[in-house]
Amino acid sequence: MRMIKSAVVLGLAAGIGLAGSIAQASDDPIATRQAIMSSVGAAAGLGGGLMKGEIAYSPAAGKAAIATMNAAALTFGDYFPAGSDQGETGAAAAIWENPDGFSAELAKFADATSKAFEASGKDGPADVEAFKAAMGPVFGSCKSCHETYRKKN
Numbered sequence: 396m397r398m399i400k401s402a403v404v405l406g407l408a409a410g411i412g413l414a415g416s417i418a419q420a421s422d423d424p425i426a427t428r429q430a431i432m433s434s435v436g437a438a439a440g441l442g443g444g445l446m447k448g449e450i451a452y453s454p455a456a457g458k459a460a461i462a463t464m465n466a467a468a469l470t471f472g473d474y475f476p477a478g479s480d481q482g483e484t485g486a487a488a489a490i491w492e493n494p495d496g497f498s499a500e501l502a503k504f505a506d507a508t509s510k511a512f513e514a515s516g517k518d519g520p521a522d523v524e525a526f527k528a529a530m531g532p533v534f535g536s537c538k539s540c541h542e543t544y545r546k547k548n
């Protein structure tokens with residue numbers, strides 16, 4: 396169990412590094428934003444596993460999930476230039492039709508993840524209850540944005 400958990404955390408750390416290096420070469424905004432969202436998906440998998448007790452809780456693992464989501468929330472919105480609605484993307488046309496609405500969802504995501512990051516302190520949320528309290532609003536923001544701004548299939 397401990398080994399599995401460490402592997403997930405290391406994978407996430409690598410994911411953050413990856414998003415950072417891709418972000419510098421922003422010639423492919425679709426691939427970049429998908430890589431960022433993939434790291435969010437991985438962090439959600441870790442977070443869900445911790446909440447359900449499938450992965451033994453540790454403050455460091457909780458913090459890794461939160462930090463990954465926060466980094467993603469603060470960069471994701473930079474990769475939706477005009478024209479990038481075309482191609483292999485799950486991004487819905489609504490993003491470009493209603494940029495203010497999309498910005499509001501981005502702001503909600505950034506706000507929820509920043510609050511969770513602050514609440515988690517230096518070492519991460521002390522126990523799984525604290526982790527759940529911090530992550531609740533973060534998980535709420537996924538559905539709220541996907542509903543309107545991500546293609547259905």
Ligand code: HEC
Pocket residue numbers: 425428429430432433435436439464483484485486487497500501504533534536537538540541544545
């Ligand atoms: C502000 C809007 C927004 C929020 C918040 C958001 N997403 Fe997304 N997500 C998107 C969009 C848009 C795409 C499609 C990107 C594309 O294909 O260009 C996407 C794609 C994804 C993907 C597929 C990535 C891939 O490999 O192509 C996953 C997984 C995902 N989101 C998980 C999550 C989870 C989990 C959360 C919450 C913790 C979340 N998202 C929050 C907008 C959002």
